Amino acid sequence: MGMNNGHMHQTDVVIVGAGPVGLFAVFECGMVRLRCHVVDVLEDVGGQCTALYPEKPIYDIPGFPRVEAAELIVRLKAQAAPFQPVYHLGQQVQSLEPATGGFWQLTTSKGTVIQARAVIVAAGVGAFGPNRPPLDGIEAFEGKSVFYYVTQRESFRGKRVVIAGGGDTAVDWALSLAEVAARVSVVHRRDRFRAAPESESRLKALVAAGKIDLVVPYQLQSLDGVDGRLMAVNVATLDGVEKKIPADILLPFFGLSMSLGPIAEWGLALERNQISIDPATAATNRPGLFAVGDVVTYPGKLKLILTGFAEAAVAARSAYGLIHPEQPLHFEYSTTSGVPAA
Template sequence: MANGQTQQTDVIIVGAGPVGLFTVFECGMVRLNCHVVDVLDDAGGQCTALYPEKPIYDIPGFPRIEAAELIVRLKAQAAAFRPVYHLGEQVQTLEPRTGGFWRLTTSKGTVLQAKAVIIAAGVGAFGPNRPPLPGIEAYEGKSVFYYVTQRETFRGKRIVIAGGGDTAVDWALSLAEIAGRVSVIHRRDRFRAAPDSEARLKALAKEGRIDLVVPYQLHGLEGDDGKLTAVTVATLDGQTRRIEADILLPFFGLSMSLGPIADWGLALERNQVEVDPATGATNKAGIFGVGDVVTYPGKLKLILTGFAEAAIAARSAYALIHPETPLHFEYSTTSGVPDA
């Protein structure tokens, strides 16, 4: 359909991460059609863009599932309801229209209209926190990477990992199985990772399978034409050390922004959207929120929590769109999957 021509649907979902995809399914279960908008070029959010090969352990029914596989399954589950995806498009404006509708426009000129909007934007627009190293841009994408999307890319390489959180520790443990050498740089001896992971890291260090370089921080890079040969690290009092390396993986978290969502007049707390946990409703009638982008007392930032929120928001959206037809609650074992 040509840009600028309004496309009508029941629900607009902002965000195609795991919770956004499950929201499509839950909306379909109450016979609501969905259009999904995401700034990334593929569905899956962080699971696709940042850690597709990272295992997830708290998805019900799956003792272990890789992030990419979870997205494949969620897309297949949602596909029964024929969602329309608008990928590689950032939401620009959201405006109220007569009749209780919301009109949404994207960066590519797509115009959508619906009575319900469900924000499932995860952490919002995200990008890596880059270390302040001179000339690092020349190495990015060649020998400096902020995400691991294919572990095999690093087989046999000399890898330096900088950071002390779960991402740094988890990838150190994983890459130690295939890398030529793994060195972990952190400014203190204690890590911010899960205790069991930290214990495994230090056990591998004692076995000589991982080098723990503490307390140090990144100081400089050596190499030519984007090809890294060594990383220089330094203590707080200026002592330096040179580590030969092919790859640098700085894991200093994400720089997150709600982007245009912050300008929609929604009640926010610490860059998160406040919602009523009983309904998923924001302070704007017809706009709901699910997943990591929302907050309320007792909120747990877990994918499975977002899944439950998706079911609640879908039913709230139905009540808004079809107030004259109360929804009779049924378990899926009774109702089956409705025809799209």
């Protein structure tokens, strides 16, 4: 099934978000013979796994003692493939409104219009982007010598790297890049880190061994360089003591700014920027709209990929009940029935 009749599509379910939970929702819908279209603002499937940490190992996926994020996405996509989902990538959902005949009509930033009987919101943390440090002229360096994500560690081999920040991401990449970079300096405004204790003690050990420079308590002040090529990162203490760190690369890790974007306008019950659902059905307060994964909240909610997978299975059954109220679902285990023919 490809792109039919221009920009207008009709399907059983439209899934908003193509991260791991959105991809697994395609599979679960397929198991109950529901067809899916999937919309994501990123150019590729995988959500944060692809955009932010493709090489990061994940340890809590059942049956995988360890799996890299990118590999998990490859496998989830392959698992969904038999059900021929149609992906609409690189576009944001702009509006969602009820249409005739019990359909929801969804319109994207590229003018794609999809009508579906059910919508499953699997939007993770919503639209996300890096928190930029407030440095003059930083835009000129972005994508050349200033990066907010590490997708390939190898590209920093032999480089002088400055990492700014004090969370897990900053500490984890300092430990990892110390193995390949010519020099790693970590700039943080205080001596304490907000990272896993085990990681912090490994960092301190590498500092003691002279493998990592710890530049504390300093903050980023300005950048030296030309044509997007960084030469030095200037830092200062709160008392105005300045220091120049020769550098080829700056990695500012100040977390992500999250926003639900247009989803916030859909009349869903929200609690602290998350969508409230009934975990028994994955239903929101609006009939036909379901939500799963990190974007949802309910008492006892665990923010784990595996919880999102379970919620996706619940949402698919609920969508089936909505779309085929006259046909009770005789659920068979995939171990006995195999995967249904698409």
